[in-house]
Amino acid sequence: MDEMSKTSRRAFLRGSAAVAAGTAAGTVSAQTPDPAITELQDWASYLGAGVDETPYGLPISFESDVIRRNVEWLTASPISSINFTPIHALEGTITPQGCAFERHHSGAIELHKDDYRLMINGLVDRPLVFTYEDLERLPRENHVYFCECAANTGMEWAGAQLNGVQFTHGMIHNMEYTGVPLRTLLKEAGADISLDKWVYVEGADASSNGRSIPMEKALDDVLVAFKANGEALRMEHGYPVRLVVPGWEGNLWVKWLRRIEITDRAVESREETSKYTDVYEDGVARKWTWVMDAKSVITSPSPQMPITHGAGPMVISGLAWSGHGQITRVDVSKDGGITWETARLGKQGDTKALTRFYLDTEWDGAPMLLQARAMDDTGYVQPTKEQLREQRGENAVYHNNCIQTWYVDVEGKAENVEVS
Amino acid sequence: MSKFLNIFLPAASGTALALGLAFGLAGRDYNKSTIESLEIQLDQANARTSAAQNTSDAQNEVVQALQDRLTTVEANLAAAASQIGSVAEPAPLKADTYQIGRLALSEEIAAWDVDVLPDGRGLPVGSGDVFTGEEVFADQCAACHGDFAEGVDNWPVLAGGFDTLADEDPIKTVGSYWPHLSTVWDYINRSMPFGAAGTLTADETYAIVAYILYSNDMVDDDFVLSQENFADFEMHNKDGFVLDDRAETEYAAWRTEPCMKNCKEEVEVTMRSVFLVETPPEGGSNSVMNSATIDGLPSFSATGPAFIPAATVAPKAPAATKAIVEEVSAEDQEAQLINDGKKVFKKCRACHEVGEGAKNGSGPHLNGIVGRTMGSVDGFKYSKVFAAALDDGLVWDDEALASFLEKPKSYMKGTKMAFSGLKKASDQQAVIEYLRTIGE
Numbered sequence: 001m002d003e004m005s006k007t008s009r010r011a012f013l014r015g016s017a018a019v020a021a022g023t024a025a026g027t028v029s030a031q032t033p034d035p036a037i038t039e040l041q042d043w044a045s046y047l048g049a050g051v052d053e054t055p056y057g058l059p060i061s062f063e064s065d066v067i068r069r070n071v072e073w074l075t076a077s078p079i080s081s082i083n084f085t086p087i088h089a090l091e092g093t094i095t096p097q098g099c100a101f102e103r104h105h106s107g108a109i110e111l112h113k114d115d116y117r118l119m120i121n122g123l124v125d126r127p128l129v130f131t132y133e134d135l136e137r138l139p140r141e142n143h144v145y146f147c148e149c150a151a152n153t154g155m156e157w158a159g160a161q162l163n164g165v166q167f168t169h170g171m172i173h174n175m176e177y178t179g180v181p182l183r184t185l186l187k188e189a190g191a192d193i194s195l196d197k198w199v200y201v202e203g204a205d206a207s208s209n210g211r212s213i214p215m216e217k218a219l220d221d222v223l224v225a226f227k228a229n230g231e232a233l234r235m236e237h238g239y240p241v242r243l244v245v246p247g248w249e250g251n252l253w254v255k256w257l258r259r260i261e262i263t264d265r266a267v268e269s270r271e272e273t274s275k276y277t278d279v280y281e282d283g284v285a286r287k288w289t290w291v292m293d294a295k296s297v298i299t300s301p302s303p304q305m306p307i308t309h310g311a312g313p314m315v316i317s318g319l320a321w322s323g324h325g326q327i328t329r330v331d332v333s334k335d336g337g338i339t340w341e342t343a344r345l346g347k348q349g350d351t352k353a354l355t356r357f358y359l360d361t362e363w364d365g366a367p368m369l370l371q372a373r374a375m376d377d378t379g380y381v382q383p384t385k386e387q388l389r390e391q392r393g394e395n396a397v398y399h400n401n402c403i404q405t406w407y408v409d410v411e412g413k414a415e416n417v418e419v420s
Numbered sequence: 421m422s423k424f425l426n427i428f429l430p431a432a433s434g435t436a437l438a439l440g441l442a443f444g445l446a447g448r449d450y451n452k453s454t455i456e457s458l459e460i461q462l463d464q465a466n467a468r469t470s471a472a473q474n475t476s477d478a479q480n481e482v483v484q485a486l487q488d489r490l491t492t493v494e495a496n497l498a499a500a501a502s503q504i505g506s507v508a509e510p511a512p513l514k515a516d517t518y519q520i521g522r523l524a525l526s527e528e529i530a531a532w533d534v535d536v537l538p539d540g541r542g543l544p545v546g547s548g549d550v551f552t553g554e555e556v557f558a559d560q561c562a563a564c565h566g567d568f569a570e571g572v573d574n575w576p577v578l579a580g581g582f583d584t585l586a587d588e589d590p591i592k593t594v595g596s597y598w599p600h601l602s603t604v605w606d607y608i609n610r611s612m613p614f615g616a617a618g619t620l621t622a623d624e625t626y627a628i629v630a631y632i633l634y635s636n637d638m639v640d641d642d643f644v645l646s647q648e649n650f651a652d653f654e655m656h657n658k659d660g661f662v663l664d665d666r667a668e669t670e671y672a673a674w675r676t677e678p679c680m681k682n683c684k685e686e687v688e689v690t691m692r693s694v695f696l697v698e699t700p701p702e703g704g705s706n707s708v709m710n711s712a713t714i715d716g717l718p719s720f721s722a723t724g725p726a727f728i729p730a731a732t733v734a735p736k737a738p739a740a741t742k743a744i745v746e747e748v749s750a751e752d753q754e755a756q757l758i759n760d761g762k763k764v765f766k767k768c769r770a771c772h773e774v775g776e777g778a779k780n781g782s783g784p785h786l787n788g789i790v791g792r793t794m795g796s797v798d799g800f801k802y803s804k805v806f807a808a809a810l811d812d813g814l815v816w817d818d819e820a821l822a823s824f825l826e827k828p829k830s831y832m833k834g835t836k837m838a839f840s841g842l843k844k845a846s847d848q849q850a851v852i853e854y855l856r857t858i859g860e
Binding site for chain 2: 162366416
């Protein structure tokens with residue numbers, strides 16, 4: 001930086017401190033008493049809502065903008081479409097079911113527990129049919145896992161597209177699932193569990209989304225889940241039973257799971273050939289790209305969460321996750337990747353689950369190029385967009401786990417940008 | 421923890437025994453020599469007691485130190501365990517089975533197990549030709565996919581796009597991209613037509629697949645597809661897929677200690693967001709082209725931004741807002757007013773019940789209050805001023821309600837109602853409108 005720009009920067013900082021009228025310079029003194037304190041408020045005098053006014057509670061009306069949102073022009077019909085989790089406005093790691101993103105291929109169906117059947121057939125000693133009640137009689141486990149659509153951040157291959165972390169990174173949610181390990185059901189049916197076998201799973205809806213899972217994964221940590229965050233799954237997430245395939249792309253997490261078939265090869269269904277495959281620059285496609293690599297993003301500040309308090313102490317907050325295991329470290333840069341600081345992990349996340357990170361810092365009021373970079377317990381470092389493009393070109397749709405950049409201007413507004 | 425306590429407890433009880441003996445003996449009437457002897461013994465006992473006490477204190481300190489140590493170790497262990505995140509035991513797997521579930525019948529398996537493998541296993545007996553396929557396609561598929569499988573709007577294009585896979589925007593169709601014919605048959609059979617899945621016959625499905633191949637110039641118009649020639653058919657892009665190779669091409673290189681300082685000389689913004697996204701309160705989103713350019717944005721170096729752009733004046737609220745407000749219909753306004761009134765009524769309901777089964781509380785129920793004669797609810801013990809109003813036949817019309825609600829104690833001097841009133845005329849009106857919706 002040359003002398004002149006240094007001077008102009010100092011001059012700016014002096015100026016902004018004056019404009020901010022004390023917000024940047026320590027404790028503020030009030031000029032007049034605050035009526036929120038000195039006047040008797042309605043809520044401090046009159047009575048509030050009684051119990052049972054809302055037998056199943058919803059967020060207070062003031063939070064009504066914290067909702068899933070879709071981008072209509074992305075798909076031909078909302079029946080076969082996706083919407084986005086409002087991750088900009090959420091904190092911690094657990095995604096409330098009511099605002100967790102939805103992805104349907106033929107719409108969300110209403111399937112009653114009493115009408116639910118799960119079949120296991122194919123290379124098994126005993127082809128079986130389970131009812132919902134049957135599943136609740138088998139030993140079950142609880143695990144927190146993220147579910148990320150393989151297309152999350154897919155738009156960004158072509159450059160900075162939609163201005164909002166909800167839209168660039170919102171095809172993700174993170175819930176505590178309760179379910180029966182898939183291996184228990186395989187054993188119950190006397191399945192051939194040799195490692196060259198496949199487990200084909202299929203949904204009960206009209207799309208009958210079907211995917212093939214290699215036996216090794218099926219025996220590892222896959223869950224046949226019937227609860228999320230302590231309550232029944234929501235219709236839009238596969239009520240009454242969905243598959244949970246930890247760390248792997250969301251399309252494998254078959255909703256309304258109705259059939260499990262042991263096969264001697266992958267079915268190579270529509271969703272695992274024509275979709276959810278990655279075409280690289282040379283026109284050759286990668287298939288069976290199941291694992292979601294380590295990724296992170298700053299959720300605040302971000303385009304939907306500008307800095308409104310002016311210069312001074314602030315918290316940079318974000319999410320990190322890896323389909324390979326645990327997040328071990330997240331670094332944050334304010335200058336587009338020239339300098340990095342290691343962020344604080346809010347709580348060590350579970351394996352294949354979201355981890356919250358914080359950089360407790362001071363904003364000097366100058367523009368920033370904010371980035372986050374995750375590392376997982378395999379030592380993998382989240383790549384830049386440039387690194388990904390060097391490997392794969394720009395034609396890929398899925399598995400974009402690049403470092404995201406927000407340009408924060410002097411007013412604290414943030415914008416989705418791409419940097420050199 | 422208890423293990424350490426057990427070790428040190430015998431030493432402590434030994435001390436108590438010595439003290440007990442010493443004091444017990446000192447109280448007896450013996451001769452002088454005996455006394456002297458006993459005094460010496462007592463001194464010795466005291467000395468021993470003192471020594472034992474010192475030892476005990478020292479030992480207690482050790483116990484405390486060890487306990488503290490153990491507490492720390494246990495806390496560290498718990499913290500470490502929580503970091504591993506997998507202290508929970510996995511669900512048990514029995515040596516034999518749980519005998520849960522029932523055997524699936526062959527009819528049931530036949531009904532659901534209809535997927536088709538790349539080698540053609542799973543295909544039913546049947547056949548279909550291109551001409552039949554064209555008819556069925558026009559009838560069942562063309563609304564979305566177009567008469568020639570070219571795709572309508574955002575719906576999938578099924579034909580063409582050959583040799584575009586290495587282009588900037590590859591066109592991935594059944595012809596150009598799909599590696600297996602089985603996938604086409606399987607998907608159409610199980611999932612199409614959109615909104616009427618599972619309704620096609622096997623022959624219709626064969627015919628549609630034949631027509632899609634024809635649309636891709638992959639077969640002639642006299643082609644007939646059946647389970648017999650199916651497995652022989654090779655797709656254009658059958659060799660266009662390789663297995664996930666990230667482990668070799670990416671992980672190997674990207675599992676390294678990352679740079680923390682001076683990682684680049686300079687960073688410039690090369691592209692700004694194409695779309696700004698509006699998020700209206702009713703949900704969804706509106707994408708608006710971003711007119712801002714990268715001009716005027718600072719580049720960054722290790723010392724920070726090259727310059728500080730001037731803050732722009734925040735744009736004024738769009739004038740359109742007012743127009744939108746004026747367009748709200750009378751019905752909507754009325755509904756809004758009633759809704760507002762329901763909220764304001766929260767101030768009243770501690771004493772006044774409304775709705776079905778409403779009873780008198782501290783105040784009378786308010787069902788049908790608008791237009792009701794004052795002081796007329798049976799069973800409620802009114803103040804004198806309301807008893808008088810009843811005698812005079814006064815009625816709760818809008819005006820009376822508004823005046824009363826504004827300042828109850830001045831409008832009805834002597835009312836027992838403790839409420840201080842609704843200052844805002846809009847609140848008074850809203851509550852009246854809300855109460856008007858509640859009948860007898």
